[in-house]
Amino acid sequence: MAVMEGFLLQAPAPVTLLGAVLVLLAFYLLSPSPDSAREPPGPRPLPLLGNLLLLDLKNLHASLCELSEKHGSVFTVHFGPKKVVVLAGYKTVKQALVDYAEEFGERDVSPLSHDIVQGHGIVFANGDSWREMRRFALSTLRDFGMGEPFNTTQPVNYAVSNIISSIVYGSRFEYTDPVFQKMVDRSNENIRLLGSAEIQLFNLFPRLGRCLGQWLGNRALLLKNSYSNIEEMKGLVKRLQESLNPQQCRCFVDCFLIRQQEEAGQKGSHFHQNNLIMTVGNLFAAGTDTTATTLRWGLLLMAKYPHIQDRVQEEMSRVIGDRQPRTEDRRSLPYTNAVIHEIQRLANISPLSLPHVTSSDITFQGFLIKKGTTVIPLLASVMQDESEWKNPYSFNPDHFLDEEGHFIKRDAFLPFSAGRRACLGESLARMELFLFFTSLLQRFRFSVPPGVSETELDLTPIVGATLSPSPHRLCAISRA
Template identity: 55%
Template sequence: MELLQVLHSMTSVTLLGAVIFLLVLFFSRSRNLEQRKEPPGPRPLPLIGNLLQLDFMKPHITLWELSKKFGHVFTVYLGPKKVVVLAGYKTVKQALVNNAEEFGERELIQIFKSSGGHGIIFANGESWKEMRRFALTTLRDFGMGKKISEEKMIEECQNLMEVFEQYKGKAFDTTQSINYAVSNIISSIVYGSRFEYDDPEFIAMVKRTNESIRLAGSPSVQIYNMFPWLGKWFGSSVIAKNSNLNTAQRRKLIGCLKDTLAPQVCRGFVDAFLIRQKTQELFHPGQLQEELSSMIGNRQVRVEDRKNLPYTDAVIHEIQRLANIVPMSLPHTTSQDITFQGYFIKKGTVVYPLLTSVLWDETEWETPLSFNPSHFLDKDGKFVKRDAFMPFSAGRRACVGESLARMELFLFFTILLQHYRFTPPPGVTEDELDLTPTLGFTLNPSPHQLCAHCRD
């Protein structure tokens, strides 16, 4: 009898202990779940996630609108893939600058994974650090911020103007020739020489690159990125083919450079790599033109003139802000578990720093959806920097070519406006000129024609 009482007592104690343990576990788990609260977002559907709520032609606009409902840190499901979206200047800056390590990895987008297009943009870890270190050092030595890049850009502007003058003020599509000119800057820096605009290989390479950029942001390829098991449909095979052909052409060019390499004469970026192996108020066009005329006149524009052209500089910055050509930046991934603004985000989560929400942030810009150069001018008309201006992204994964791009944009813009007055074709008003951006991997203006009239 006593034995039964002892056993009964032991059983009761054991059950009580188990109940207490389960209660502790429950409350501990509840507290942990509360601490690991994940970012809110629209309710996803099985398999397709939030795709039905996404405008594939303007995904950045959809995400921007969702941020107004769900806040600066929210979750969307692109098919089965979970994505955390960061919206607004302060949030994006906090992630990319203050928490650069945690948000510093890059997601390798499926379309580039399948086409073999990796490189520095999608590299991670130590390989990225080494590639970035080499790129910055080499570009600094052979271009960025140096006279050599300025001279190459001025030379290319002269070649571009020769094309414009062939039309004698008649309407023509400026897109192609400007594409060739910009591509030639990269070619000059990378290979040490430019291409003629009628070079068949150059034309083919630029055409393939533009086609791939357009397809990379198309709705069909976005679907392929979300559901790679569907197979290489929807233009992905075209991108892979273009990538392979361009790679073959680059190898041919590099082979020629290697065969003619002279270590004492560095012609460009490729040479540097080979040598090392061996041993970036509303608009008043008249004000801009007046500033160029009074400060520059007919002489050659130089990069150093930027500091004396505050209105011109403000216009260029406002174009970049409103044009917003990489609206969703490039995808990042978290390198470790992180609690960010009260939300738990797991290691390896894809993160979109929504640059649209930064460049159009109503708390940072006086007229965010209007073209207004005064965003970058103080009351005395002097140029002012704005922290929320980050078209090249920010933090450790900001564009390594930002300085080069800024120099190129300044020189092309000022030299062309110094020599030409651009108007719509005869019979077309400025309001009728369709510049609606089309989304590829970047935003580009729709094909259009302009007239380039020589200034007296």
């Protein structure tokens, strides 16, 4: 009996031990390591979930901007088990991307992006291959990126996409071409899907996501769209390859294929089929969505603020009259130029930029950021930095004008990011935005539909990989 009583008295010991182990484990997970005291501050994470309960994945940039107000311009946030450093405000983002370009210059590649591109192309690539593809693309785009004619009466997305298509493939598509329409529509849909909460959660927990693949509709659709576009691009490239003449370079693809022939047999050459297809895909998607989305914001803002549209059209009528606008007119149209810049600033279509990753341990603004840390340059905090912009949340072209009405450049204007990962198509995009915007406003006045007031136009964005306008309708009235 005494033995039994002793056994019963000792029986709870394993339970007590388990509890102690769990307490110690929680203490270990939540207690700072020696290095963490030097790392950027941030909200305390939960095991596995990190800070996900504090974040609105459907409006992530707004959540991060709020956290920056509490934790400063350099802070840590845990996306599930993944530790991420966020950079907020113009001075901090500029210092990191420009002054420490090498240390912050690598691209963080999400699991889903890696599944699609396999380290090839430009946007989601690193190392020697990325450097070679970016250098080649920049030099080649300079040769093909100027003076492309376009029909301003066609839908914005197809018109803008035809510009980059002419550069890449050497010819434009008919707007009624179903292959072209599907390629553009699939690219635009993928931009939206990439910013969805479902895709973000998959990238945080890829192993779990692959097990649940049949229930992840957005991932399946994104992959289907990507692979369909890859097959279409392979067909377009094959047709160009069959008619290739090394003595006559018609387009970007021709230049790549000629370089590929020149380096045939060279060990380690990055001019191979995978890089060609992924680079073309990068240029096609980036060259369509960002410019078209900015133009759609521009027309929406002109309809919402007709007094600003009046001033743009008055300046254009006075300076260029009825002739076709040219790139060099930008210097003579300061108010119009200021309006275009303010559209880009307020639209803020890439609020999170694309994530970077540190290439080495770095002490930045007094904090230790370890090699391999994902870094988000929070461009939303730059374009709305209250220390840089007088009215950061309002549409105010005066942000880019001096007291005498002359256009002024602003250092905190970073719609194309900065540093070594800045948008390689920046000069082409600036030209396109100016020519499309001025050509459209020269010929049309944009207004709300009958029975709708300007105040009813909603400026709440649809969140994806970029911020696009909510669905709306406008009237385009001929000024002829």
